[in-house]
Amino acid sequence: MLIRVCSGCLYPTSIGLAGQSCGVTMAVPSLHRAGMRPDLLALASGLAAREERFALVTVVRREPPSSARVGDVAVVTETGEYYGWVGGGCTRSTVLREARRAIADGEPRLLSLSPAPGEEQRPGLVALPMTCDSGGTVEIYVEPVLPVARLVLFGSSPAVRVLARIGHAMGYRVEVVDADADKAAFPDAERVLQSIAPDALPRGAHVLVATMGERDLEAIEAVAARAPAYLGVIASPKRFAQLRDALLARGVPRTVLESIAAPAGLDIGARTPEEIALSIMAQIVERRRRAAEPALGTSAPATGARHTAEVNGIKYYFCCSGCRTQFLSEPARYPAAKAHRS
Incomplete structure (x- = not known):
């Protein structure tokens, strides 16, 4: 059937709407049925499952x-x-x-x-x-x-145990990886594993490495390859400097290493395991809600950001297209920019 329609909205204009159309005449399919089609339902289900x-x-x-x-x-x-x-x-x-x-x-x-x-x-x-x-x-x-945010914890120290409870209370899917972890010590964790293959680590997770020198190098290297939304390490500045040099030698990009929070947590003067866990979760929340604007050296809120770019699996946010263009022209100039996925 041929009827007069607006080529932009495909709304029939042959009855009572003359002069409101662009005047293009074209074939229009029969009226569709409103609602969620089975194919869309299957598509949404598949996206959610993945x-x-x-x-x-x-x-x-x-x-x-x-x-x-x-x-x-x-x-x-x-x-x-x-x-x-x-x-x-x-x-x-x-x-x-x-x-x-x-x-x-x-x-x-x-x-x-x-x-x-x-x-x-x-x-x-x-x-x-x-x-x-x-x-x-x-x-x-x-x-x-959106998928439920994941919190992956390497280690089983008292601070890690508290962080697992806080993460669960905030709706995160908590997973603990430690060779000596006792499942009874982590009742809120979805999984407690003695080890995990690097390719089994979830992408875009929030990760804390608190293994106290036990295979921390391997853990950080594996996590860094999975584009974490947050990667924090409980380590002294001296120890992390050693780790950073070793990771650079292993080929981990410097920009990725610069995004690692070490020592992990906001500087709130934390001393007890509870305070340390609180400072780390506060830092995770801060980085989820805000992302760095490397071209200007200031921060721009991730919420509602219109100008974004992704480099090496890390998402950057900008206040305007000019800053985005400036950054993409030479991203290596901004190694100290702490940019994080939303």
Whole structure:
């Protein structure tokens, strides 16, 4: 069937909407059924099983003319792949951008796309312009689906035991790796292992090496190759300097070594195991919420950052495109930048 539509939003304009379309005539498929299709459900399930980050996007309200229907669903991956339908070209680019921002900061948002976004102001609503000439309003809920953060602890010292309890209380999946670890000492840990193969380490985890000189070199080298979101080492400055030199000799990039927190934890004057564990968890939280802006030597919040880049598995955040371009032109100039994954 041939009808007159707007090529941007594919909304039929042959009845009562003359003059609101670009006038392109093209074939339009039969009306789709709103809702979560089985293939999208399977896709989302697979992404979640592989612990990949993605967003579910759902149309929750519409005012005609709009090609979207209430209940339409799309899946957007961290790399920007788009599956499903929540509207045509008038909404796609905006939804894609906002979905990737939600994946980056972990915060859901309710979007309103309308010809007059200034009139759509409500608490909690992100009002954005509808770029299609035919108009219409659509509200879309964006829900990021992120894997549970992992906390991997090498060692079984009193501070490690406390950190395992804190991590569990904060919703982390806690894993302990230590040849002498007693499972009874870590009731909140999901797994207590005597050893772990390097390729079995989860990517993007938050890791503490507190083995007190026992195979700490091997542990740090293995973790560094898995793009950790955080890598802290409980060691004296002298000991870590020795470790750093040995790791450099083994080929670990200097930029990766510069991102390691050693001694681990914020400087709060911690003395007891409880205080040490608290300082380490505070540092993990700080690095999750903020990322460095190496071009300027200042910090930029990861939440809502529009300008990002990834180098050697580490994600960097910038306040503007100029700083991003400056950094990417010669990233080796900024070895001291402490940049971390969100």
